[in-house]
Amino acid sequence: MTRSRIELGDVTPHNIKQLKKLNTVVFPVSYNEKFYKDVLEVGELAKLAYYNDIVVGAVCCRVDTSENSRRLYIMTLGCLFPYRRLGVGTTMLEHVLNHVEKDGNYDNIYLHVQVNNTSAIDFYKKFGFEIHETKKHYYKRIEPADAHVLQKNLRPAITNGIASPGEKNHHDKHSEKIIDKNNVDKHHNDKHA
Template identity: 55%
Template sequence: MGAGRAVSISLDGVRDKNLMQLKKLNSVLFPVRYNDKYYADVLASGEFTKLAYYSDICVGSIACRLEKKEGGSVRVYIMTLGVLAPYRGLGIGTTLLNHVLDLCSKQSIGEIYLHVQTNNEDAISFYKKFGFEITETIQNYYTNITPPDCYVVTKYIDPPQPKK
């Protein structure tokens, strides 16, 4: 798989100046057009949203939203994670997800979750590799795709053990 040559993969933040790159990606990766709130969340999430560059070409992204739970703690919701078709299998998705998992652990965020359509086995096994587990099933989550059900996939992260 892949090029067999070292091609650099780098991450960059999302700002109002390059927001269009994310919009372009989403318009081909997902069958949905995201609303203003999505992009406002993206800009507010800071380091938790990243574009991935494959030798200076923008080919993928991860977009998260920070949610406050009752009691004041914060959890991360992955809104989108995607890589352009020709560039899959090169470790770019892994790089993106690892980046966010690292951030969570550094900032002592204990919970990260997302929704996956129940028949999407590739995705489920992808997330399982990173220690995610199915924690809930929501019936009739989707209105216009089949199956309409989704899983909530969650990973609980232990806070880094303070060295004694």
């Protein structure tokens, strides 16, 4: 398999129907007209994935500027079942990660995943996402209704040199991690002594 078979293309008013059809097939939840109207406005943050010129997947994100931080929210990232495990999802997620890295102005990337969707959870973990929290009854009409919030931190949440509420010790934790890495053996021995 060569990766050159997979290409990403813009979502436009001409192909938005393909995105709607794809989302209907791939996801157990339905998206309203506002979702599709917004998708047309986000540029590089919404892409259709083509495999040998056939639309097989799509990724749609939005910028979320709540809680004194700038975050990227992955609203949808999905691929038709027969085309899974061919690198389509990886290509889409790498596009999003590269976009965020080039921009350099995001605190984190996050998304919701149904708690029983282990393949999606494993997929995102490979890219450095971690389960941040679990929201009960997140989904309205599907079971299980609970969702994990998966998050990949890009930088400590510090605003104007002051840690934002709820993130007070984030910077300190980061420093501790670095110290821990340097003293892994010492800590390991202490625990078992």
